[in-house]
Amino acid sequence: MKTSIATVSISGDLAEKLAAIAAAGFDGVEIFENDFLAFDGGPREVGQMVRDHGLEISLFQPFRDFEGMPDPQRSRTFDRAERKLDLMGELGADLVLVCSTVSPLALGGIDRAADDFRELGEGAAKRGIRVGYEALAWGRHVSDHRDAWEIVRRADHANVGLILDSFHTLARKIDPDTIRSIPGDRIFFVQLADAPKIEMDLLYWSRHFRNMPGEGDLDVTGFMRAVAATGYDGVLSLEIFNDQFRGGSPKSISVDGHRSLVYLMDRVRRFEPDIRIAVSDMPDRIEVEGVEFVEFAADEDEAAQLAAMLHTLGFARAGRHISKDVELWRQGGVNIVINTEREGFAHSSYVVHGTNVCDIGLKVEDAAATVERARALGADPFEQIVGPGELKIPAIRGVGGGVMHFIDGKTDLAHVWDIEFRSVADETSPKDAGLVRIDHIAQTMNYEEMLTWLLFYTSIFETRKTPMVDVVDPAGLVRSQAIENDNGLLRITLNGAENRRTLAGHFIAESFGSAVQHIAFASEDIFVTAEALAANGFAPLPISPNYYDDLDARFGLEQALLDRMKEANILYDRDDHGEYFQLYSRNYGEGFFFELVERRGGYSGYGAANAQFRIAAQQRRMRAKGMPKL
Ligand SMILES: O=C(O)c1ccc(O)c(O)c1
Numbered sequence: 001m002k003t004s005i006a007t008v009s010i011s012g013d014l015a016e017k018l019a020a021i022a023a024a025g026f027d028g029v030e031i032f033e034n035d036f037l038a039f040d041g042g043p044r045e046v047g048q049m050v051r052d053h054g055l056e057i058s059l060f061q062p063f064r065d066f067e068g069m070p071d072p073q074r075s076r077t078f079d080r081a082e083r084k085l086d087l088m089g090e091l092g093a094d095l096v097l098v099c100s101t102v103s104p105l106a107l108g109g110i111d112r113a114a115d116d117f118r119e120l121g122e123g124a125a126k127r128g129i130r131v132g133y134e135a136l137a138w139g140r141h142v143s144d145h146r147d148a149w150e151i152v153r154r155a156d157h158a159n160v161g162l163i164l165d166s167f168h169t170l171a172r173k174i175d176p177d178t179i180r181s182i183p184g185d186r187i188f189f190v191q192l193a194d195a196p197k198i199e200m201d202l203l204y205w206s207r208h209f210r211n212m213p214g215e216g217d218l219d220v221t222g223f224m225r226a227v228a229a230t231g232y233d234g235v236l237s238l239e240i241f242n243d244q245f246r247g248g249s250p251k252s253i254s255v256d257g258h259r260s261l262v263y264l265m266d267r268v269r270r271f272e273p274d275i276r277i278a279v280s281d282m283p284d285r286i287e288v289e290g291v292e293f294v295e296f297a298a299d300e301d302e303a304a305q306l307a308a309m310l311h312t313l314g315f316a317r318a319g320r321h322i323s324k325d326v327e328l329w330r331q332g333g334v335n336i337v338i339n340t341e342r343e344g345f346a347h348s349s350y351v352v353h354g355t356n357v358c359d360i361g362l363k364v365e366d367a368a369a370t371v372e373r374a375r376a377l378g379a380d381p382f383e384q385i386v387g388p389g390e391l392k393i394p395a396i397r398g399v400g401g402g403v404m405h406f407i408d409g410k411t412d413l414a415h416v417w418d419i420e421f422r423s424v425a426d427e428t429s430p431k432d433a434g435l436v437r438i439d440h441i442a443q444t445m446n447y448e449e450m451l452t453w454l455l456f457y458t459s460i461f462e463t464r465k466t467p468m469v470d471v472v473d474p475a476g477l478v479r480s481q482a483i484e485n486d487n488g489l490l491r492i493t494l495n496g497a498e499n500r501r502t503l504a505g506h507f508i509a510e511s512f513g514s515a516v517q518h519i520a521f522a523s524e525d526i527f528v529t530a531e532a533l534a535a536n537g538f539a540p541l542p543i544s545p546n547y548y549d550d551l552d553a554r555f556g557l558e559q560a561l562l563d564r565m566k567e568a569n570i571l572y573d574r575d576d577h578g579e580y581f582q583l584y585s586r587n588y589g590e591g592f593f594f595e596l597v598e599r600r601g602g603y604s605g606y607g608a609a610n611a612q613f614r615i616a617a618q619q620r621r622m623r624a625k626g627m628p629k630l
């Protein structure tokens, strides 16, 4: 498969863009005319720069307002086209994109446009150049790939073909299966882009909100399946106009882009086994059977504080590592590891971020296959020296510098706790709080990084993303979106902070980068949990009494239930399927906390409506403790 990306998709000057694009593994680039015009070197120099990076120019674009011009504009348009064809010769580009005209002067008529393209095809053929016609969703006469195809068909010239762009087809809700009847060899080029579903003007949506396939809500897979089914085996190119990407890191946006194409084609080949595009084999998206462990990196003092907090939550010290300063805390199916080693990955993580979650262990069917898929999608494998008696546990680097390990039931990994840990008896015997598993892990990051995380998780694991919700912090908005699987055993919430004054933003700043901000444990009875916690000396986050008056007004709850919740500082939410109860710990360090939740019935959310009140309570406490107002 040949991959490409348009220079408009990422930030930087042309040299920076090319370096990032080449490093991410693309084969080619679409040169946007404006990137060339802004560059202070000639076309031969640009062509050479591209080739020096090991790339080829897959497309030169756009050539606008070409077809259907009346005279005398028509002859001027052809002169303009000749000049661009000459320029392409110097660049070393052999395919130009002509997008459907938006000119108010342009006349309609399929045959008129076809005649123009046949004539242009003649001029292009003389120079060994091909012309591709793309229907812009807002074109004046042509805004549908079916009409563009009819024009190309009637132009009937070997050097004139069709260019498809998933955005234009899907944004107009045109059935992508209409592509299946187009001969694959008449499709000269395919541009891919996704976008979040937002109702707005098509042109504005296209120029500012596109994103990588898999990052948005459009059926890019359905589109690409139809394209691949035609026998098309040309370039797959990302053309992503996105305000955020233009200001983002060229390196990480390019890596995301390449991952999105590999992921997309892996989906496509599973549905369309007979395609001509060569796609490498890899294990299918990985089913996650649960969170096996969460590991904290800490120093001794902070480890003691953390252990004290875990004690109040009903966790018992259950094991000590055979050779390392690593302890295991356990309750129900939850394993919490605290690592105070003075060397190795956890230690470096502690040095950079302070006490933090440095590692997440997931339970999967086949740990080695999980790493194989992650690597095929561009993730970095993670390896550390294995000590005597220890297991080699398959692992990768996560997005923010953290590590993910994978445990399966097939190998010795199933017995990792028995092999690597010696059990210890917890003489303090905390009262078990009925916590049975991890309900969700909440990761906080800068808003601009959210899509990177989202694509990372959804491409590797069999998961889906929920719609984005806004969480109101007194100092600004935090966007929240969850990645979850069908069995509900993997739930990760991504919280994107837009500024540093929000609690989430402050947390990222203080922990020097994205990190796990809270872990929610699942309880089967929140009131039993609350009682046990109280017996263990747990201090809940105090919630304003006003909250409970409002709850009553909104949901009409029984007074007894309301009183119990108020008494225990439990928050409540409800959806069409069931109810949700939440209880929060106070903050640990710079804003890390634990949450205890009970889902009753099939409640599927995360209590987003309550986040505002939780944040206000946390801010209030931080101020009371004399911490600077965020
Ligand atoms: O927004 C535009 O004008 C524009 C130009 C060229 C394209 O290929 C495209 O998809 C959009």
Ligand SMILES: [Mg+2]
Binding pocket: 134, 165, 191, 239
């Ligand atoms: Mg396009």
